[in-house]
Structure formats: C-alpha cells, structure tokens
Amino acid sequence: MPIITRELNVLARCGNQFRGERLKALSLTAAQAPYILHICTRPGRSQEELAAALHVNPSNAARQLARLCELGFITREAHPHDKRQLAVYPTQKAQDAFPLVRGVNAQWHDYLTAEMTEEEKAQLEVLLEKLRRRAALWNETRGDLP
Incomplete structure (x- = not known):
C-alpha cells in the first residue's frame, strides 16, 4: 500500500477512535459526528445532498440518519421543494451537541498539529x-x- 494511503488510513482510524471515546457520553459515534456538523450548519438538506456532501453511499447515509432520528438528534420531513425527498433538520439535542462535536474535532486537530x-x-x-x-x-x- 502506498505510504500516503497508509498514513491517511491510520489518521482516519485513530481519529475515529478519539472521537468515538469522547462522543460516547452523547450516545454519538464517530461516524455520526459529521452528520451532526452538516445538519446543524445546513438544515433542510435532503438525505441525498447530505450523502453527496459527506462522500458516502446514500444507503449508509440513510442508516446513519435513521439512527440519529431514533436517538432524537434529527427530524426528517418532506422536502419543501420536492415532496418525494426528505429534508433533515436538527433537534435541540443536536444543537446542544454541535459545539461539543466541534470541540472534539478541534482537540484532535490541535493534538495532531502540536509539533x-x-x-x-x-x-x-x-x-x-x-x-x-x-x-x-x-x-x-x-x-x-x-
């Protein structure tokens, strides 16, 4: 495996473990954190738009969003411009988690770049x-x- 790919994979895996440990108290996983950030900063996007923005498979996005809905972090409603799609909105719980998720990302960034x-x-x-x-x-x- 080329060195760049290997190094990026290690950074991603370690970062996910770091975020996972720190977000556990919020009942969030590292994989759900980017959804909270995107949904809180861009409410009303469709599931398809979120999947594209996060560069994930639409079925994976649908599963993560279903779980976030179950946990009370988001709501999904008919999209105002296309009733065939669902628009995703943050709940107060997501808004409350938002600064904590950003803080965890900042901590990881600061740790990695400290030297x-x-x-x-x-x-x-x-x-x-x-x-x-x-x-x-x-x-x-x-x-x-x-």
Whole structure:
C-alpha cells in the first residue's frame, strides 16, 4: 500500500477512535459526528445532498440518519421543494451537541498539529486540499484512473 494511503488510513482510524471515546457520553459515534456538523450548519438538506456532501453511499447515509432520528438528534420531513425527498433538520439535542462535536474535532486537530510550525500547518492544509479535490472528483465522476 502506498505510504500516503497508509498514513491517511491510520489518521482516519485513530481519529475515529478519539472521537468515538469522547462522543460516547452523547450516545454519538464517530461516524455520526459529521452528520451532526452538516445538519446543524445546513438544515433542510435532503438525505441525498447530505450523502453527496459527506462522500458516502446514500444507503449508509440513510442508516446513519435513521439512527440519529431514533436517538432524537434529527427530524426528517418532506422536502419543501420536492415532496418525494426528505429534508433533515436538527433537534435541540443536536444543537446542544454541535459545539461539543466541534470541540472534539478541534482537540484532535490541535493534538495532531502540536509539533508543527504554522508554516508546516499551512503547507499540510494546501496539500490535503489538493488530495481532497482529486478524491472528490473521482467520487463525483467515477472516472477511470490514468
């Protein structure tokens, strides 16, 4: 496995464990945290829009959203512009959890970058953004790799 992929996988797995431990008291999993962040900052999006924004399979998004609904973090209502779709809205419980989820993400970021200079952090952000754009392009087009 190429080193970039391996390193990104380790970062993702460790980050999920970190978030999972800290969000357990809220009855949230690490996989649900991005949904809380997106739904609280962009209420009223459809399930399909959320899946696309999070780069996840729509069926996975539907399962996570169903669980968040069961836990009382979200509500799903008929989309105001397309009654065939469901729009997702945060409940007060999600609004209350939102700053805690953001705080956990900030703690992880601060921990990871604690030994970096400001210049190194800026360089890393630029490089990661390049990788993210390429990954998102593939995800959107499912194009063949060269």
